[in-house]
Amino acid sequence: MTDKTISVYWFFILFIVASAIVFLVYTIYGAPLDIRGAEGVFLNEKIASCVSQGGKITSAGKKFISEGESSNLLGLCHLNFKVEPFKESWNNDQLFVSVVFSTVEGSVLTPGLPILAGNANLKSNCNINVLDSKTNQFPVCINRTMLSNGEDGKYYSIQIFTCVRKTEKNV
Amino acid sequence: MKNKKAELLTENVIFIILNLVFFSILATFIFIKTNDSALLEEAYAKKIALILDSAEPGMNIVLDMSDAIKKKDEKYSGKIVDIQGNLVTIKLSQKGGYSYSFFNDVSLNPMYFYSSDNEGNGKYSFVVEEIEKVEEGELSK
Numbered sequence: 080m081t082d083k084t085i086s087v088y089w090f091f092i093l094f095i096v097a098s099a100i101v102f103l104v105y106t107i108y109g110a111p112l113d114i115r116g117a118e119g120v121f122l123n124e125k126i127a128s129c130v131s132q133g134g135k136i137t138s139a140g141k142k143f144i145s146e147g148e149s150s151n152l153l154g155l156c157h158l159n160f161k162v163e164p165f166k167e168s169w170n171n172d173q174l175f176v177s178v179v180f181s182t183v184e185g186s187v188l189t190p191g192l193p194i195l196a197g198n199a200n201l202k203s204n205c206n207i208n209v210l211d212s213k214t215n216q217f218p219v220c221i222n223r224t225m226l227s228n229g230e231d232g233k234y235y236s237i238q239i240f241t242c243v244r245k246t247e248k249n250v
Numbered sequence: 251m252k253n254k255k256a257e258l259l260t261e262n263v264i265f266i267i268l269n270l271v272f273f274s275i276l277a278t279f280i281f282i283k284t285n286d287s288a289l290l291e292e293a294y295a296k297k298i299a300l301i302l303d304s305a306e307p308g309m310n311i312v313l314d315m316s317d318a319i320k321k322k323d324e325k326y327s328g329k330i331v332d333i334q335g336n337l338v339t340i341k342l343s344q345k346g347g348y349s350y351s352f353f354n355d356v357s358l359n360p361m362y363f364y365s366s367d368n369e370g371n372g373k374y375s376f377v378v379e380e381i382e383k384v385e386e387g388e389l390s391k
Contacts, residue, residue: 086265090268090272093269093272097272097276100276100280101276101279104279104280104283104284105283108283108284108286108289109283111292112292112293112296114296114299114300117300118300118303118353121300121303121304121354122303122353124304125303125304125353125354153355157354157355157356158353158354158355159335159336159352159353159354159355160353161335161336161337161351162351163337163349163350163351174353248350
């Protein structure tokens with residue numbers, strides 16, 4: 080084998096190594112930070128502390144129970160679902176929240192009507208293949224159920240469902 | 251004999267130069283990519299949005315942003331952190347900038363600007379106002 084042949088092989092190996100490094104750098108530094116999961120959890124916790132504190136239904140929670148689906152979830156829980164303009168495709172429709180108060184009597188749950196805010200269409204595409212980088216273009220959703228004590232002597236099971244899309248800025 | 255030695259030397263020199271060029275291009279690419287201020291803009295915009303999402307009224311949040319302040323373009327004299335409504339914008343150069351929204355409808359004290367020392371280390375302080383104060387302010391308008 081001549082020196083020239085060795086140097087050709089050398090540059091071929093260098094090219095492969097460089098391609099691998101470029102690919103890794105693009106993968107690590109090129110991909111945006113995905114914070115949708117954290118946002119979903121924070122939104123869920125924010126609503127949980129809005130409707131129940133210390134195991135008791137709050138005044139906002141009581142309003143939700145009495146007014147039902149017509150209550151102003153965003154206003155009572157101090158939420159703002161406006162999002163930044165992005166490629167004209169975002170139209171304040173990147174978040175969704177659903178809260179369901181169910182009365183608990185023995186082992187029987189009687190669910191009330193859901194109190195909704197945001198884009199309800201996000202719910203149908205939740206958590207589809209979130210671990211697959213090619214198909215994690217779907218919203219990230221968090222579901223949580225908790226028990227709380229109402230002043231009327233009733234126990235309530237509160238299901239809080241939150242959904243965050245913002246895909247273009249996180250994937 | 252001399253010609254052969256000279257040829258060998260030239261080949262080796264060319265080989266070494268090509269290697270050096272190759273590695274310096276690679277190193278420059280990695281350096282540019284890892285030190286890109288756009289990465290910091292995105293990271294801080296999202297970090298601040300998440301901090302404000304989990305903020306409660308009355309909190310005073312201090313964030314060390316020294317690395318971003320040090321990477322700010324000297325020609326750019328505008329704000330690094332700008333919070334308008336529920337939108338955080340981080341800008342480290344005239345052409346750059348990254349915005350991200352937060353859902354927590356908190357009101358921030360407009361005096362959230364930063365303090366720095368002689369070494370260029372800087373901290374931003376965000377004070378979340380009490381809801382009562384905000385509501386009183388809105389009522390008095």
